[in-house]
Amino acid sequence: MDDRTEIKDLGEFELIAKITEGIKLKQTTSLVGVGDDAAVLDSGSASAEAPERIVVTTDMLCEGVHFDLTYAPLKHLGYKAVVVNLSDVCAMNATPTQITVGLGISNRFSVEAVEELYSGIHLACERYGVDLIGGDTTSSPSGLTLAITALGRAPADSITLRQGADESDLLVVSGELGSAYMGLQVLEREKHVFKEAPGAQPELTGYDELLERQLKPEARVDVVKELAQLQVIPKAMIDISDGLASESLHLAAAAKKGVRIYEDKIPMNEKMYETAREFNLDPTLCALSGGEDYELLFVVAQSQFESLQNHPMFSIIGHFTGDPEDRTLVLRNGGEAELKAQGWDSVA
């Protein structure tokens, strides 16, 4: 080829923009296509009293890129691969119902290894009441690749897209942030120690909570249920896979609004805080940029403040503003910093 552009020079988002450019949805059942956490389809129940939507999402996980089998046991990998997809379904405010699993696997893996991987997949299906309805298992020249597609359902009026935030709407997050990232740091440290001295016993005790957040995350189906109970339909929602900062900016950009997050409101777990200190990392930075928390980040009108304010599941961490250039982290000391997809830069 005459002109060769490297994918890394263009970047993932630009590449996706390029290959999905100009797509026009032709099927009447295709309501939302590429660009959100999941696609939205009309279930065809238009004539029914309570129209329902079907959401569909696909994720691809490659060995050596998304996971490292030195420290991720195959069973955990199977579990996590499912959960990551279910989390995308939850981000649409929908309930996961089915998955399909595509597996490409080299002859490095035994039948027992595949069974181990599937035991994790089945466990996740069991845990979430989701059906494994199909898939494809094939040999690959090297490594392991998992492609999971998840489907879910929601009442038509409950579906939440990324876009929808208005000025002065509240930004709310479930659970606690940064723990999955700190779990990864602990694992990386032990992998390093093990490489230096293969006989050494891993020092993982005391970090169980963080390790579990990294190796066996959960999808917040309980949050979707709780929101329905509270009769709160978020105006927009996304799940936190890349980190709080990056996802908040997605919500702001989709709505062409600004966003302000208050450092002292970001929910952090004590163990994660301590461990960050132990690793000489800034806990706030871990929470903002760590990723893989799979918590739900959503937008509600100020009128919902009362419903969510003292709810143990939720933290109101910021709000949207009218200025799309406004991407601010309000620091504990009252100063301000610019919120960036990867961390933040102090401006004060």
Add this chain to the structure above:
Amino acid sequence: MDDRTEIKDLGEFELIAKITEGIKLKQTTSLVGVGDDAAVLDSGSASAEAPERIVVTTDMLCEGVHFDLTYAPLKHLGYKAVVVNLSDVCAMNATPTQITVGLGISNRFSVEAVEELYSGIHLACERYGVDLIGGDTTSSPSGLTLAITALGRAPADSITLRQGADESDLLVVSGELGSAYMGLQVLEREKHVFKEAPGAQPELTGYDELLERQLKPEARVDVVKELAQLQVIPKAMIDISDGLASESLHLAAAAKKGVRIYEDKIPMNEKMYETAREFNLDPTLCALSGGEDYELLFVVAQSQFESLQNHPMFSIIGHFTGDPEDRTLVLRNGGEAELKAQGWDSVA
């Protein structure tokens, strides 16, 4: 691990049986799970006048296993990867509506290469009126992996599973068989010639039809439409990806019936026949075991004979029998041979 069983020793079908063993569908919307060409979901339109089903199918394609980029141009690969999935939708007697695409790609590929691949994907979507509604693009340590999930719709009473053949039902196939396989032989020969003498021009002229069947197959959505027009709902259906023999045995096994195929009824194209002779291959064997034809193979009651008998789209090639051990190819010379998943053994 103490016990290590190699996947190749167990075989693909056994492995799938192992990992899908004991799956129980829990969601009320999951109607058919693992084991057919696609899963079948209730669209949720139960209360509507004409209930509709949604079918879902996933395929995984790995470089070096399912395709060889030495002779499959990326655009054709993208096209074919979509078509193969749409063919599975057609095998359920459903009309394809949406796809998602998971792509794992190494840095060996440029942005231009990815665009080339997607131009084929978009072309197939365009050709079949199918929407690309989502996906995931990610880097992989080596090679190219494509995971496509296709969705389709059909009236509830039109869905065709693999199981359903009764004694004395007819076996019918669309189009012509063996051409895709012969196209592959031509490409393999040229690849070999090219390796021996890199300067040589490929000798591909005159084989266009066979090459197109191999590189740019089509999904028989027109057959699904025609069957609806004829008001023929097959009792069972499958698409021919592995070869006529293998797929016929699948239909027979699913129904616990026997099957007899008449050699002189198998539809073969003249060019494929000639080329098989040129390669010293048995044309019947190519048609039986070649695979990748993506024609539809289906079962109808004898009462449908009139509707299909002289239809240019279809060939009635055999029938089912009550004896599950009966797997017979009735030869041109009146002799009989045992039908095997890979070809057939002469018994007379």
